[in-house]
Structures are given as structure tokens and as C-alpha cells.
Amino acid sequence: MTAPDDFVVDFVGGALGYRHRHGGGKGQALHKAVGFGKGPPPLVADATAGLGRDAFLLAAEGARVILIERAPAVHALLAEALARAAAAGPDYAAITARMTLIPGDARTVLPTLPERPDVVLVDPMHPPRGNSALVKKEMRLLRDLVGADPDAAELMAVALDTALKRVVLKWPLRAGFLPGLPRPSHQILGKSTRYDVFMIHHET
């Protein structure tokens, strides 16, 4: 399935560009969850790239981000958006230079990455909410293209085996935990979503 003609991903204009130019910063809940601190920004594998917003916001603050997307139509939208942003001036070119897009299922791609990421970010399609009027148009269009992600727990298991430092699961604020996973080490709560953070403990 291909995306409708009027469905474009835009890192430069729209809400995302505005947030980058006027807000942003390392204090955003996403950045706290991923572990931005005083040291160098982490290498992040975004296992569910989707419309690339989280990846862009992380790269805008200096992180290198590997974006993995399995839906061919969504991958194509992302590739076009990255190319357009790269041509939109030196600021955007520097950000997109930190973003690497890989097609495929993250369950098979993550274990084959040439460099193990510090952080794996997992943001599967969220279960539908009761009030569909609250769901933004672009998320509805995305759902039409990719459907649900019933294998999210399996992806989380691979993410936990891959990340060097932490795995971050973005999930609806009030939804239950995914079955079969350990409890998160801590949570960062937003208005409608939360970040469940799983710290990786290495054997010594």
C-alpha cells in the first residue's frame, strides 16, 4: 500500500519544525527518558521510526539516530522527508547527517547493527483510544498504512538484548504493561503518553 498524495512527512515546516526552532531542548520528556545528560549524546536506535518525529527531536539535540521502519510506504515517506530537510539549510543538513534510515523489521535488524546502540527506543502503534476525535489526523493515516503492532513485546525482548544502556518504551499513559516484560526501572510521565525506561544491568 502507498501513502495518499497529501500525506507527507515534514521535518522543516509544521508543528515539528516549530517545536525545533522555538522549544526543543534536552529537558523534553523524551530526552530525559533516553538519558541525555552531561556526557556526549547517546547513539539511539529508533526501532519504530514511523513519522520520524522522535528521531528528529533526538538528532536535533545532537544524538546520532538509526531509524528502522518496516512498512515500505512509511519508509518511503521518511526517505523523502530526510532528503528535503537535508536541502533546507545548514542547520537541518547537520541534523539529518546524524540520522540513518534502515528498512526492515527491527527484530532482525537490531542484532545486525555494526555498532551496538546505547539506547533502543520502541514506540509501537498504540492500542486505539475510545475517543477517536482525539487522535491526530496523521496518526490515523499512519494506522491506515501500517495497522497495529501486535508483536511489540517480541520487539522489546530483542531491544533489551541489544541496548548497551537502556530501552525506552513509549506507551499510552494509562495502558497496562506489555505481557512478559520485566517492570521498568522508572517512568517519565507526559500528558497522554509515558516513557517506561528499562536500565540495562551488565554482569561484572
Ligand SMILES: C[S@@+](CC[C@H](N)C(=O)[O-])C[C@H]1O[C@@H](n2cnc3c(N)ncnc32)[C@H](O)[C@@H]1O
Ligand atoms: C507509533 S509509530 C512510531 C512513531 C514515531 N515514534 C514518531 O515519532 O513518528 C510506529 C511505527 O513503527 C513501525 N514498526 C512497528 N514495529 C516495527 C518493527 N518490529 N520493526 C520496524 N518497524 C516497526 C510501524 O510500521 C510504525 O510506522
